[in-house]
Amino acid sequence: MIAERAGLRKANVHYYFPTKLALYRRVLEDLFEDWHRAADTFECSDDPVEAISGYVRAKMELSRRRPLGSKVWASEIIHGAEHMDDIFTQRVKPWLDSHVKVIDEWIARGLLAPVDAQTLMYMIWTTTQHYADFDAQIRALKGKRALAQKAFEATTEDVVQLVIRACGAVSPT
Numbered sequence: 001m002i003a004e005r006a007g008l009r010k011a012n013v014h015y016y017f018p019t020k021l022a023l024y025r026r027v028l029e030d031l032f033e034d035w036h037r038a039a040d041t042f043e044c045s046d047d048p049v050e051a052i053s054g055y056v057r058a059k060m061e062l063s064r065r066r067p068l069g070s071k072v073w074a075s076e077i078i079h080g081a082e083h084m085d086d087i088f089t090q091r092v093k094p095w096l097d098s099h100v101k102v103i104d105e106w107i108a109r110g111l112l113a114p115v116d117a118q119t120l121m122y123m124i125w126t127t128t129q130h131y132a133d134f135d136a137q138i139r140a141l142k143g144k145r146a147l148a149q150k151a152f153e154a155t156t157e158d159v160v161q162l163v164i165r166a167c168g169a170v171s172p173t
Contacts, residue, residue, distance in 0.1 A: 056163050057156055103120060
């Protein structure tokens with residue numbers, strides 16, 4: 001089915017992914033790479049409002065654009081993350097540690113309220129991925145099929161403002 005949907009011969013898929021597990025792990029790695037790129041604003045700005053806002057917006061957009069990917073990641077974690085221990089230790093942990101360091105520096109400079117930086121990152125992940133992982137719940141509670149683009153953009157800005165207020169971010173002067 002994967003080869004058919006990709007418009008490839010089955011042999012081509014098997015050449016690059018000899019097992020289902022290899023393909024599954026590549027999906028997990030691809031998701032991490034997208035989420036990693038979403039945090040480019042941390043490298044592009046020393047302004048916590050700009051960096052965090054940009055990160056939240058990018059993560060929300062990924063939830064809108066790749067909801068199934070987020071669900072695959074969440075399911076793997078819920079089931080013990082046995083297929084991604086090395087992804088956590090070799091990629092996610094160093095990435096998280098580097099961003100926690102940036103946040104801690106902003107706190108030390110008085111640009112953020114004294115918050116636990118890891119908890120802030122977890123809150124951002126949970127909140128933004130909620131719109132992918134629990135879209136059925138959102139649709140049911142809102143009584144709509146799905147958030148239209150304009151409604152999703154408004155929701156994104158609400159989430160951005162909530163996160164900014166939660167960490168007491170102020171722009172450097």
